[in-house]
Amino acid sequence: MNSAASSNFIAACVDAIGAAHVLTDPHDTTPYLTDWRRRYTGSACAVLCPSTAEEVAAIVRLANQHRVSIVPQGGNTGLVGGATPDTSGAQAVLSLRRLNRVRDVDPHNNTITVEAGVVLADVQARAEAAARLFPLSLAAQGSCTIGGNLSTNAGGTGVLRYGNTRELCLGLEVVTPQGELWDGLRGLRKDNTGYDLRDLFIGAEGTLGIITAAVMKLHPQPAARVTALAALPSAHAALDFLSLAQRHAGPLLTGFELMSDFCLRLVNRHFPQMRYPFAEPHAQIVLLELSDSESEEHARALFERMMEAALESGHVEDAVVAENLAQTQAFWNLREHIPLAQAEEGLNIKHDIAVPISRIGHFIAETDALIAKAAPGARMVTFGHLGDGNLHYNVQAPEGGNPKQFLAQYQSTMNQIVYDSVHRHRGSISAEHGIGQLKIDESAHYKSDVEVRLMKTLKAAFDPLNLMNPGKVLR
Amino acid sequence: MNSAASSNFIAACVDAIGAAHVLTDPHDTTPYLTDWRRRYTGSACAVLCPSTAEEVAAIVRLANQHRVSIVPQGGNTGLVGGATPDTSGAQAVLSLRRLNRVRDVDPHNNTITVEAGVVLADVQARAEAAARLFPLSLAAQGSCTIGGNLSTNAGGTGVLRYGNTRELCLGLEVVTPQGELWDGLRGLRKDNTGYDLRDLFIGAEGTLGIITAAVMKLHPQPAARVTALAALPSAHAALDFLSLAQRHAGPLLTGFELMSDFCLRLVNRHFPQMRYPFAEPHAQIVLLELSDSESEEHARALFERMMEAALESGHVEDAVVAENLAQTQAFWNLREHIPLAQAEEGLNIKHDIAVPISRIGHFIAETDALIAKAAPGARMVTFGHLGDGNLHYNVQAPEGGNPKQFLAQYQSTMNQIVYDSVHRHRGSISAEHGIGQLKIDESAHYKSDVEVRLMKTLKAAFDPLNLMNPGKVLR
Numbered sequence: 001m002n003s004a005a006s007s008n009f010i011a012a013c014v015d016a017i018g019a020a021h022v023l024t025d026p027h028d029t030t031p032y033l034t035d036w037r038r039r040y041t042g043s044a045c046a047v048l049c050p051s052t053a054e055e056v057a058a059i060v061r062l063a064n065q066h067r068v069s070i071v072p073q074g075g076n077t078g079l080v081g082g083a084t085p086d087t088s089g090a091q092a093v094l095s096l097r098r099l100n101r102v103r104d105v106d107p108h109n110n111t112i113t114v115e116a117g118v119v120l121a122d123v124q125a126r127a128e129a130a131a132r133l134f135p136l137s138l139a140a141q142g143s144c145t146i147g148g149n150l151s152t153n154a155g156g157t158g159v160l161r162y163g164n165t166r167e168l169c170l171g172l173e174v175v176t177p178q179g180e181l182w183d184g185l186r187g188l189r190k191d192n193t194g195y196d197l198r199d200l201f202i203g204a205e206g207t208l209g210i211i212t213a214a215v216m217k218l219h220p221q222p223a224a225r226v227t228a229l230a231a232l233p234s235a236h237a238a239l240d241f242l243s244l245a246q247r248h249a250g251p252l253l254t255g256f257e258l259m260s261d262f263c264l265r266l267v268n269r270h271f272p273q274m275r276y277p278f279a280e281p282h283a284q285i286v287l288l289e290l291s292d293s294e295s296e297e298h299a300r301a302l303f304e305r306m307m308e309a310a311l312e313s314g315h316v317e318d319a320v321v322a323e324n325l326a327q328t329q330a331f332w333n334l335r336e337h338i339p340l341a342q343a344e345e346g347l348n349i350k351h352d353i354a355v356p357i358s359r360i361g362h363f364i365a366e367t368d369a370l371i372a373k374a375a376p377g378a379r380m381v382t383f384g385h386l387g388d389g390n391l392h393y394n395v396q397a398p399e400g401g402n403p404k405q406f407l408a409q410y411q412s413t414m415n416q417i418v419y420d421s422v423h424r425h426r427g428s429i430s431a432e433h434g435i436g437q438l439k440i441d442e443s444a445h446y447k448s449d450v451e452v453r454l455m456k457t458l459k460a461a462f463d464p465l466n467l468m469n470p471g472k473v474l475r
Numbered sequence: 476m477n478s479a480a481s482s483n484f485i486a487a488c489v490d491a492i493g494a495a496h497v498l499t500d501p502h503d504t505t506p507y508l509t510d511w512r513r514r515y516t517g518s519a520c521a522v523l524c525p526s527t528a529e530e531v532a533a534i535v536r537l538a539n540q541h542r543v544s545i546v547p548q549g550g551n552t553g554l555v556g557g558a559t560p561d562t563s564g565a566q567a568v569l570s571l572r573r574l575n576r577v578r579d580v581d582p583h584n585n586t587i588t589v590e591a592g593v594v595l596a597d598v599q600a601r602a603e604a605a606a607r608l609f610p611l612s613l614a615a616q617g618s619c620t621i622g623g624n625l626s627t628n629a630g631g632t633g634v635l636r637y638g639n640t641r642e643l644c645l646g647l648e649v650v651t652p653q654g655e656l657w658d659g660l661r662g663l664r665k666d667n668t669g670y671d672l673r674d675l676f677i678g679a680e681g682t683l684g685i686i687t688a689a690v691m692k693l694h695p696q697p698a699a700r701v702t703a704l705a706a707l708p709s710a711h712a713a714l715d716f717l718s719l720a721q722r723h724a725g726p727l728l729t730g731f732e733l734m735s736d737f738c739l740r741l742v743n744r745h746f747p748q749m750r751y752p753f754a755e756p757h758a759q760i761v762l763l764e765l766s767d768s769e770s771e772e773h774a775r776a777l778f779e780r781m782m783e784a785a786l787e788s789g790h791v792e793d794a795v796v797a798e799n800l801a802q803t804q805a806f807w808n809l810r811e812h813i814p815l816a817q818a819e820e821g822l823n824i825k826h827d828i829a830v831p832i833s834r835i836g837h838f839i840a841e842t843d844a845l846i847a848k849a850a851p852g853a854r855m856v857t858f859g860h861l862g863d864g865n866l867h868y869n870v871q872a873p874e875g876g877n878p879k880q881f882l883a884q885y886q887s888t889m890n891q892i893v894y895d896s897v898h899r900h901r902g903s904i905s906a907e908h909g910i911g912q913l914k915i916d917e918s919a920h921y922k923s924d925v926e927v928r929l930m931k932t933l934k935a936a937f938d939p940l941n942l943m944n945p946g947k948v949l950r
Binding site for chain 2: 106107108109110111131152153155159160161163164166167176180181182183184185186187188189190191192193194195196197199200202203204208219220221222239240242243246247248249250251252291292293294302354355356357358359385387388389390426427428429430431432433434435439443446447448450451453454455457458459460461462473474
């Protein structure tokens, strides 16, 4: 694309949405051009900030006319560079942040209808104001947007009970790559009238169209949330303990997070006020959460029975149930400080992977051994949502080693060891974060030819001009 | 297609899967050519009964070569003619029933991997043998197959808590319209590596490919199931009562079925041993079910508290909690005898619709009034899964009228009244049953042009030769 075409497109966008919402000055556009982890910096002919779905559709029609490709962006908190333009300067960033209206809250239907740019924390707050729970919860919730959550099918800490963002969505409004507006804003639990377009746009990272609004599911607010910590001899034991906990608590079990001994020692090293929670060291610690519709007392009594049974059967070596809200929060704090402690310890090689839950013990044992052989002394920071089979399986330089040098030397080797191992166990190389531009080659490598072909068929059918976030998800 | 081409295709199929599994004798093929409700009878050049996914793929490649279209069929229990061939005699029925292996049960991962032809009741039984629950449950479970359940995204009585078949599936194996085998048999709760092919094949009624196997989710077995009946003054009151019940019971509430006074009087008329469950008549009765991971006592105590609150707040006029398993079953029997009583009363005009739960009261009031105006004396048999917004909204001839004549005179008028009303309330004209051939024109009529175009784009991209169940879902 030449710069004359670009100028014509920009002028047409100014006509469509107003000059104030077409950013071209580097001072204004810079925050949109680098991803959150600062791995990628791109360039753009403009950053476009429409405020309605109709304006989004108008921009996409202009993009078709002028053959300008569009990079949709929400809160710009993604971890795989999915919302960062390339370096050509020919792409336009389309920010959805001004589509930030809550269109409807329907407590009887247990739904909320929100535009794509509504910040996740605001969705949670609006649900709470209607005495309902919107259970999607993740670290970036103060700045990520629901459109971004949908486009990446975000996971987070509530998946065990409530599912991923996909499972929380009933309907969508989408601007197609041709600039048509599809009104699929249905608030229905049952609807079998044709192909599931909704789930096709969810998780497609803006490559098949632009999500402008959604009907999201709400749940009843639990009366109480209580946590407990359990100490276990191994990750294998954690699997039996998960079965036992689910048998006792059924759907009240909303959290089951695994943290290795080393994770908690690392937290204690960098945040000394956060003590190791047991008198003796244990190989693995599990954080459990119950969300109870009766009362805190009921949840605690349920925990007591569960832990008694687990101690008796030998799955658990020690356990402590939170006695109050402060302690419940303190247990979660331990878990949430692991990434922070890890950052303090220095650069490391991160993997967001999933395997079938039953394979977790084998996966960890096998992969740990391969890593120890490839890089003796490397330290494994392994934690995550065990109840979802989702591990943050991160490799840290040996004690006293130089993290930067370690990263430079081992990153690609470690990625290959981990992803090969994930593949052997029929797992996923990106459990929560998506593909974006970061994992595009690995994704193509591990997927079958048939699957890649089906994905390319979809992309070509929906977006034959390849204007929607090209270079993401698929090459 | 001429009969020579047909003979060549049949001969090639005999080579591929053996003569014993290529049925052409009318005596053998007849059961496959009429749908379960006996609305549609088709004709076929052959009924093909492969026993492996590879054999299915081989047949589809032959179908491509000889340009024969394929009608996939499971247990042949569908309600919209989706598995019945047309009358040309040129199509081939492909029965999946011999793909009936349970490939794997993984209790730690809470999954079961089954081939498409496994009967639903057998999936339930295998889950139970592993101390797990497979919650999909519907009237045809003794003969319908999991492949059919997936292809129609079947609903049933457990949707409120466990979702439709879609929500119970983690991975698929599919033969594409080109005869390739896609292995998407993942048992993962989190996997964000590209487009959601799985959900595209689910609910597509065999028009985009043929599902040959699936990884399905299992749940912990509840310790007890207990039911209760509540008597209410109106459908509007039932909405408030649903909110109250969800607040009290959270995810333990697994059933919330609405039955009008007339439904239960009809049951009593034709099955006199089934008494009206309250001393006084009430406008609406709700059947509730709790699935409790603790005990029957706990569930009953929870019901007592819930009903006390509902009586106090005036949402409920009377209530009775089942005192034992026999009574729990008796309450379900009442509900399950409604369609039987209706059949005894004579032919009627059936609608399987969904609206947002909050609209149910308005929908019933408005639509009842329109029907009363169009056909004075017509009797409404309204019942269904209120917790899912799914009503069986059926119209019966006036008392003493001739049902056959009523049907002939009013069917199309009533369909239009009901579906127009559904459309005004942003509902679905097919909540559980799919489109098949029965609702193909209505579906196209009520969907937007954009949506129909997107569906046709998908169909053309995946199946450009239109060999996969043509004439179903889309024209």
